[in-house]
Every structure is written in structure tokens, then in C-alpha cells.
Amino acid sequence: MPTDPVPTHPTPTGSVPTDTAPTDPAMSVGESGEDAVLSVILEELGDLRSAATDLAALTLAPGDDAAVLELTDDGAPARIVLTTDTLSQDQDFRPSWWAQQDQGAAMGRAVGLKAAAQNLSDLNAMAATPVALLVSLTLPESTALDWVRGFYRGLAEAVRREGAEHCRIAGGDLGSGPGVSVTLTAVGRLPAGRAPLVRTGARPGDQLAVSGPLGAAGAGLALLEAGHPCDSAELARLRDAQIAPAPQLTTGAQALAAGATAGMDLSDGLLRDAGRIARASAVRVRLDEDALNHQAAALLPAAAALGLTPAEARAQTLRWVAAGGEDYELLASFPAEAALPEGFLKVGEILEPGSDADGAREVVLTGAIDDQGWDSLRRR
Ligand SMILES: Nc1ncnc2c1ncn2[C@@H]1O[C@H](COP(=O)(O)OP(=O)(O)OP(=O)(O)O)[C@@H](O)[C@H]1O
Ligand SMILES: Cc1ncc(C[n+]2csc(CCOP(=O)(O)O)c2C)c(N)n1
Ligand SMILES: [Mg+2]
CATH class of the missing domain: 3.30.1330.10 (PurM-like, N-terminal domain)
Structure with missing residues (x-):
């Protein structure tokens, strides 16, 4: 007899993307x-x-x-x-x-x-x-x-x-x-009795948080692609976040223990991946621009090393945080009253589907950002 008291998770189709497949047979994967x-x-x-x-x-x-x-x-x-x-x-x-x-x-x-x-x-x-x-x-x-x-x-x-x-x-x-x-x-x-942390459970009113600061891997990629020698400890840290990442591997269980309602790892960038939680959970996400800008400020040395002007640096560092990808931090939603696990940083909240002036957008961020995150197949 099964001893597992926890129902083993959402219906098999629960987290499948809702997009319908394109019908043009000549369309390429890059398109x-x-x-x-x-x-x-x-x-x-x-x-x-x-x-x-x-x-x-x-x-x-x-x-x-x-x-x-x-x-x-x-x-x-x-x-x-x-x-x-x-x-x-x-x-x-x-x-x-x-x-x-x-x-x-x-x-x-x-x-x-x-x-x-x-x-x-x-x-x-x-x-x-x-x-x-x-x-x-x-x-x-x-x-x-x-x-x-x-x-x-x-x-x-x-x-x-x-x-x-x-x-x-x-x-x-x-x-x-x-x-x-x-x-x-x-x-x-999965230990007996533990339900997996899935993408489908985020509820309106939940807080959205990440397990650590974002953008280091994106900044590291830009430094590497520019051929920068990364000759300070700070720049070497960003480079290493890109070439040899060392994600925390206990944050999923910590998030579940703290009551997380949904979670996923951040590989394609916060904007794109938050959209996946939103779609899987049939909700929307509002990202907190101040919280993201606060994280972006830590990446200003990389922007300076690349010779960006102060205005360019503000935009680029925010892009690394919101869309850089490959950070391998956990993105998770928690009930509004939950205390976040140590080291987690709040980045936004979960909204009802279509409940404000932004209409049907899955991810709402005041202030435009011209990068939606990483797509491995789409032609660049
Ligand atoms: N070729 C495939 N055939 C069947 N299922 C696939 C295929 N590629 C991806 N999937 C499934 O689609 C879902 C999303 O895949 P994806 O590789 O984007 O995973 P992810 O967790 O979002 O990204 P990452 O692996 O970068 O963290 C996964 O459940 C994966 O198993
Ligand atoms: C040469 C070079 N060009 C671009 C990148 C950036 N990059 C590659 S895959 C990926 C997202 C995760 O992919 P996946 O979903 O396949 O795990 C990102 C941001 C890189 N690391 N190296
Ligand atoms: Mg993943």
C-alpha cells in the first residue's frame, strides 16, 4: 500500500504551456x-x-x-x-x-x-x-x-x-x-510525503521572491564577449558566475518548508521565467522595479568596465537582472504573510489574471525594458 499521505501533484497536463502550436507548416524553429x-x-x-x-x-x-x-x-x-x-x-x-x-x-x-x-x-x-x-x-x-x-x-x-x-x-x-x-x-x-515544488500553484496576493541576487551571469557574459580581462575580484566573480556557476541546491526544499506555492529555477531570465509561472498558474506577475534596480546597482562596476555612460549603465544593469538568464537562482511565490527563507529577496507579487489597466500582460513591470529574456531557438 502507498504510504505517501500527500497527493502527488497537479494533473499531468497542469503545467503545460497554454500556447497553441503554430499552424504554418513551413515555419522554422528559429522563426x-x-x-x-x-x-x-x-x-x-x-x-x-x-x-x-x-x-x-x-x-x-x-x-x-x-x-x-x-x-x-x-x-x-x-x-x-x-x-x-x-x-x-x-x-x-x-x-x-x-x-x-x-x-x-x-x-x-x-x-x-x-x-x-x-x-x-x-x-x-x-x-x-x-x-x-x-x-x-x-x-x-x-x-x-x-x-x-x-x-x-x-x-x-x-x-x-x-x-x-x-x-x-x-x-x-x-x-x-x-x-x-x-x-x-x-x-x-522526492522524500516520502514531500510534494514537488511546481510552477502551477501561485495565487493572487502571493509574494514573489528569488533565492539570491540576479544578473551576475549576464554581466559576466557581457564582459567575456567584450574580451575584458576581469582583472579585479569583483569582475572575476561576475565572469565565474557565467563560466562556472555554483547554484545553491537546498533552496527548493527551504522554499517548500516556508510554504512556497510555486517555484522554478531562473535560466532564461526573470521576465521570461516569471511569465512561465504566470502562465502555469493562470495568474499575472507584477515585478517591483525598485527591487530590481536595487539589485542592478551591484552590477555597475561591470557596466563601468565596459565603458558605458551612466544612463546606459542604468539600463544595461537592469537588463542583466531582469533578462540576463543563467543565474540558476530559485524563483518562488509565497503566501503574503509567510516569512521568506534566509537570503531570499522579494521581487514582486502575484496578481489576479487581467485585473488592472495592464490588461492581459502576464508580467507587469513599470518602466519599459527592451529585452524579454533568453530563447534558445529564436533566431537573433
Ligand atoms: N524535446 C522535448 N521533448 C519533450 N519535452 C520537452 C522537450 N524539450 C523540453 N521539454 C519539456 O518542456 C519543459 C520546459 O523545458 P525547458 O528546457 O525550457 O526547461 P526549463 O526548466 O524551463 O529550462 P532549464 O532547463 O533551462 O531550467 C520541461 O518540462 C521539459 O521536459
Ligand atoms: C556563447 C554564449 N552565448 C550566449 C549565452 C547566453 N545563454 C545561453 S543559454 C542561455 C539561457 C539558458 O539556456 P537553456 O534554457 O538552454 O538552459 C543564455 C542566457 C552563453 N552562455 N554563451
Ligand atoms: Mg528550469
């Missing part, structure tokens, strides 16, 4: 963007993403940071949490960000840390505990063995961090290709 491509995929999957079999049931289907798979058993059913993420050369990192002599072990370590961060962060966003990683490596034949050594040292470093100590490397696959591409699959587990 339609990530959300539309995902709609096509989910429509095509039909009940393959939800229907239970005798052996297993997806109690949380594609649409959230990870899926929850319940394995049917004579005893208590076990729930595992599954997610996968790819890093590709020139899309997610560039060899030229490292000096020639660092393109072996040092670059390998950073890519390992980032690949682990992406995936472990998605498990954290479900409040799941990482237990295993599978590692698929596509490598150009010229890749130095030292790169591979460095990569596995990066992975090892990541799984020794607080929150990931139970994670083992379960295997993988090797292949050859024109550029480095790394795909990790991460498996987590």
Missing part, C-alpha cells in the same frame, strides 16, 4: 521560438506524456523544470524526478573565453561545473534530492584528454556541494562531432 516548438512537441506527444502504464506513471508530465515518475511497486511507490539539459560550444560557452593554455583542464572543469549546475538546479527547483547523473559527451577529435579530466573534476566538485552529496555518476555516452556538446540527465528523488 517560432522555444515556447511554440514546445507546444508542437507536447501536442504531438499526446497521452505518451501522461497515460499511466502498469509499471509507472508520470505524475508530473513535461512542462515543469523536471518530470516526476512514480514507479508502481507492491510496497510504497517510489517517485523519481527526471530532467536533462545540453550545453553546446558557441551557444553556451566559447573556447576563446579561455587563454590558449587554459583550454584544456581549466575549460573542461568550468564546462563540467556549468553542465552540473544547469541540471542540479532543475532538481532543486522541484525540491528533489539529486541521486544520479548520466553524461553524454560529443567531442571534436582534437579535444585534449586533459579537457575530459577537467570536465569530470568539475562534475565531481559539483556533486560534493551541499545538497548534491548523494549524487553519483551513473554512466553516459561518447560521440564525436564538430563542436563540444554536453548533455546531462539528472535523476532526483
Whole structure:
């Protein structure tokens, strides 16, 4: 008999984007963007993403940071949490960000840390505990063995961090290709009795908060792309947030314990990802511009290093905070009266759908910002 007293989470379709798939068959993925491509995929999957079999049931289907798979058993059913993420050369990192002599072990370590961060962060966003990683490596034949050594040292470093100590490397696959591409699959587990943290539960009146300051990875990306040497501790911190992120991996469980109603990790930028919580929860989000500007001020040294004028710097630092992406902080909603977990920063509130002059906009931010966040597929 199942011993889990907590209902295992929303209906399988609960967090699937509501956009309808584009109907023009000639449209490319670059023209339609990530959300539309995902709609096509989910429509095509039909009940393959939800229907239970005798052996297993997806109690949380594609649409959230990870899926929850319940394995049917004579005893208590076990729930595992599954997610996968790819890093590709020139899309997610560039060899030229490292000096020639660092393109072996040092670059390998950073890519390992980032690949682990992406995936472990998605498990954290479900409040799941990482237990295993599978590692698929596509490598150009010229890749130095030292790169591979460095990569596995990066992975090892990541799984020794607080929150990931139970994670083992379960295997993988090797292949050859024109550029480095790394795909990790991460498996987590949910403790008996713990419901996952999902995107669907935000309610009007909730506070919206992040687990730490945003924008460092975006600022780091701008410094790297400008070829800046990052020759101060502050600039090196921003660069490292981009090339070798080290997300906190206990914030999902902390958020749940504090009463979080919804949560996800921030990979594509606050504006875009807040829109995903809004859509999944059928609410809207108001972001607090003062709170975001306060976070943006911490990034002014990067703007100065890039030679921006004070006005440009104000706009650019806000763009890094609101739309930079790759921060891997947790974005979560909490009841208005809840005390936020230590280190969390309030960034806004949840609104009724369509309840004010801003009409149907999912994410409301006073003061325009000309960047909506990251889309991996849309042509730039
Ligand atoms: N090729 C695919 N086939 C089926 N489902 C997919 C596919 N790509 C993404 N999904 C599902 O769509 C949802 C959103 O995917 P996405 O990669 O944007 O995850 P995310 O958590 O929003 O982003 P990140 O992994 O960067 O944190 C996830 O539930 C994912 O499993
Ligand atoms: C060379 C280079 N160009 C751009 C970026 C920025 N970038 C890449 S993926 C991503 C969002 C998360 O992606 P996903 O949803 O796939 O996890 C962002 C902001 C980078 N890191 N390197
Ligand atoms: Mg995610």
C-alpha cells in the first residue's frame, strides 16, 4: 500500500504551456521560438506524456523544470524526478573565453561545473534530492584528454556541494562531432510525503521572491564577449558566475518548508521565467522595479568596465537582472504573510489574471525594458 499521505501533484497536463502550436507548416524553429516548438512537441506527444502504464506513471508530465515518475511497486511507490539539459560550444560557452593554455583542464572543469549546475538546479527547483547523473559527451577529435579530466573534476566538485552529496555518476555516452556538446540527465528523488515544488500553484496576493541576487551571469557574459580581462575580484566573480556557476541546491526544499506555492529555477531570465509561472498558474506577475534596480546597482562596476555612460549603465544593469538568464537562482511565490527563507529577496507579487489597466500582460513591470529574456531557438 502507498504510504505517501500527500497527493502527488497537479494533473499531468497542469503545467503545460497554454500556447497553441503554430499552424504554418513551413515555419522554422528559429522563426517560432522555444515556447511554440514546445507546444508542437507536447501536442504531438499526446497521452505518451501522461497515460499511466502498469509499471509507472508520470505524475508530473513535461512542462515543469523536471518530470516526476512514480514507479508502481507492491510496497510504497517510489517517485523519481527526471530532467536533462545540453550545453553546446558557441551557444553556451566559447573556447576563446579561455587563454590558449587554459583550454584544456581549466575549460573542461568550468564546462563540467556549468553542465552540473544547469541540471542540479532543475532538481532543486522541484525540491528533489539529486541521486544520479548520466553524461553524454560529443567531442571534436582534437579535444585534449586533459579537457575530459577537467570536465569530470568539475562534475565531481559539483556533486560534493551541499545538497548534491548523494549524487553519483551513473554512466553516459561518447560521440564525436564538430563542436563540444554536453548533455546531462539528472535523476532526483522526492522524500516520502514531500510534494514537488511546481510552477502551477501561485495565487493572487502571493509574494514573489528569488533565492539570491540576479544578473551576475549576464554581466559576466557581457564582459567575456567584450574580451575584458576581469582583472579585479569583483569582475572575476561576475565572469565565474557565467563560466562556472555554483547554484545553491537546498533552496527548493527551504522554499517548500516556508510554504512556497510555486517555484522554478531562473535560466532564461526573470521576465521570461516569471511569465512561465504566470502562465502555469493562470495568474499575472507584477515585478517591483525598485527591487530590481536595487539589485542592478551591484552590477555597475561591470557596466563601468565596459565603458558605458551612466544612463546606459542604468539600463544595461537592469537588463542583466531582469533578462540576463543563467543565474540558476530559485524563483518562488509565497503566501503574503509567510516569512521568506534566509537570503531570499522579494521581487514582486502575484496578481489576479487581467485585473488592472495592464490588461492581459502576464508580467507587469513599470518602466519599459527592451529585452524579454533568453530563447534558445529564436533566431537573433
Ligand atoms: N524535446 C522535448 N521533448 C519533450 N519535452 C520537452 C522537450 N524539450 C523540453 N521539454 C519539456 O518542456 C519543459 C520546459 O523545458 P525547458 O528546457 O525550457 O526547461 P526549463 O526548466 O524551463 O529550462 P532549464 O532547463 O533551462 O531550467 C520541461 O518540462 C521539459 O521536459
Ligand atoms: C556563447 C554564449 N552565448 C550566449 C549565452 C547566453 N545563454 C545561453 S543559454 C542561455 C539561457 C539558458 O539556456 P537553456 O534554457 O538552454 O538552459 C543564455 C542566457 C552563453 N552562455 N554563451
Ligand atoms: Mg528550469
